[in-house]
Amino acid sequence: MTLVFLGLFIVLLVLIGRSALKKPGLILRLAIHVLGGIVGLWLFDILLSLVGFEIPINPFTIVLVGFLGFPGVLALSALQIFKV
Numbered sequence: 001m002t003l004v005f006l007g008l009f010i011v012l013l014v015l016i017g018r019s020a021l022k023k024p025g026l027i028l029r030l031a032i033h034v035l036g037g038i039v040g041l042w043l044f045d046i047l048l049s050l051v052g053f054e055i056p057i058n059p060f061t062i063v064l065v066g067f068l069g070f071p072g073v074l075a076l077s078a079l080q081i082f083k084v
Contacts, residue, residue, distance in 0.1 A: 001057075005042035012039050037065035040073045048077060055080050 012035040019028055041062070045055045055061065055076055065072040 002042075005039060008035055009039045009042075012036060033069045034066045037067075037069040037072055038062055040070040041065045041076070044073050044077060048080075053077075053081055 012032065015028060015032050015035065018024075019032060024032070041055065041057065045057060048054060061076060065076065068075070
């Protein structure tokens, strides 16, 4: 699973580089937003696991942060920390 998220991270870096070189269209901006949320979930989960918290990564959380982007990752983390 980590290799999948690592691959998505590489795709995200390529998309960000492409948007920096020319004016990004709507699809490119949407893809960066969605991938940013998903990769952010993975990275934040790794950081939280260092202090003993974990966010369950399942299809629901992946779809949720895909729609909300990185703020969704922060909201999920807060809910997990408060045991909601």
